[in-house]
Amino acid sequence: MKLWAYWRSSCSWRVRLALELKGLAYEAIPVHLIREGGEQHAESFARQSPLRQVPVLEVEHAGRTALLTQSVAILEYLEEAHPEPALLPRSPIDRAHVRSMVECVNSGIQPLQNLHVLQRIEQLGQDKKAWALHFLERGLTALEALAARSAGTYLAGEQVTLADVCSIPQLYNARRFGLDLARYPTLVAAERVCESLAPFQRAHADAQPDAERS
Ligand SMILES: N[C@@H](CCC(=O)N[C@@H](CS)C(=O)NCC(=O)O)C(=O)O
Numbered sequence: 001m002k003l004w005a006y007w008r009s010s011c012s013w014r015v016r017l018a019l020e021l022k023g024l025a026y027e028a029i030p031v032h033l034i035r036e037g038g039e040q041h042a043e044s045f046a047r048q049s050p051l052r053q054v055p056v057l058e059v060e061h062a063g064r065t066a067l068l069t070q071s072v073a074i075l076e077y078l079e080e081a082h083p084e085p086a087l088l089p090r091s092p093i094d095r096a097h098v099r100s101m102v103e104c105v106n107s108g109i110q111p112l113q114n115l116h117v118l119q120r121i122e123q124l125g126q127d128k129k130a131w132a133l134h135f136l137e138r139g140l141t142a143l144e145a146l147a148a149r150s151a152g153t154y155l156a157g158e159q160v161t162l163a164d165v166c167s168i169p170q171l172y173n174a175r176r177f178g179l180d181l182a183r184y185p186t187l188v189a190a191e192r193v194c195e196s197l198a199p200f201q202r203a204h205a206d207a208q209p210d211a212e213r214s
Contacts, residue, residue, distance in 0.1 A: 001026040002058040006033045007208035010110055010169035011071040012055040017165045018078045018087060020199035030210035033115055072106050075162055087162045098156050101146050101163035105170050109139030136174045144184040151186045153193055164194055172205060
């Protein structure tokens with residue numbers, strides 16, 4: 001598999017986590033989202049990812065090669081194609097709850113403070129940091145409340161799930177914006193445990209070959 005990704009992209013990080021947790025080998029191809037206006041805007045990349053976003057995962061499955069976009073679609077593909085270890089619980093209700101935590105991040109936080117959105121907010125003369133903090137705070141408050149219903153060692157009991165896979169990169173991102181995470185004790189407690197696990201360490205933004213020190 002080939003993964004087009006940017007080290008600090010939370011959506012790329014979600015996919016790296018699922019690949020690492022499932023023990024799947026992949027080749028990482030860095031796409032620099034900032035340098036020279038962003039490599040995601042090159043026409044060659046847009047042919048792979050029409051929304052000009054990372055991640056993109058190239059997979060070979062049942063004799064076909066495909067380029068997959070949208071991190072949650074990719075996570076679901078990996079879960080279906082490589083079911084072990086499972087990143088969703090068994091019970092339909094618990095699966096729905098994990099997916100609702102995933103969507104809390106995937107549609108309730110990340111797209112509202114994505115690079116392209118923040119660049120547009122700035123072009124319109126608004127305060128992009130205040131905008132991002134509003135949605136981070138709102139979304140993480142909701143995620144904390146959802147997680148408090150199910151958390152054990154991890155956000156959904158005793159199993160690492162896609163909820164952890166989406167929460168961890170979002171918390172890193174929230175810290176970059178200076179958000180005080182003390183109000184999200186359930187999220188931070190699960191994060192602390194995850195950080196001690198090798199797949200989470202390998203997938204971490206700062207461990208990527210294209211990571212920059214800042
Ligand atoms: N819904 C998409 C969002 C992908 C996305 O927003 N990717 C960001 C990095 S996390 C990106 O490529 N941004 C480039 C830009 O905004 O120009 C997914 O889950 O894959």
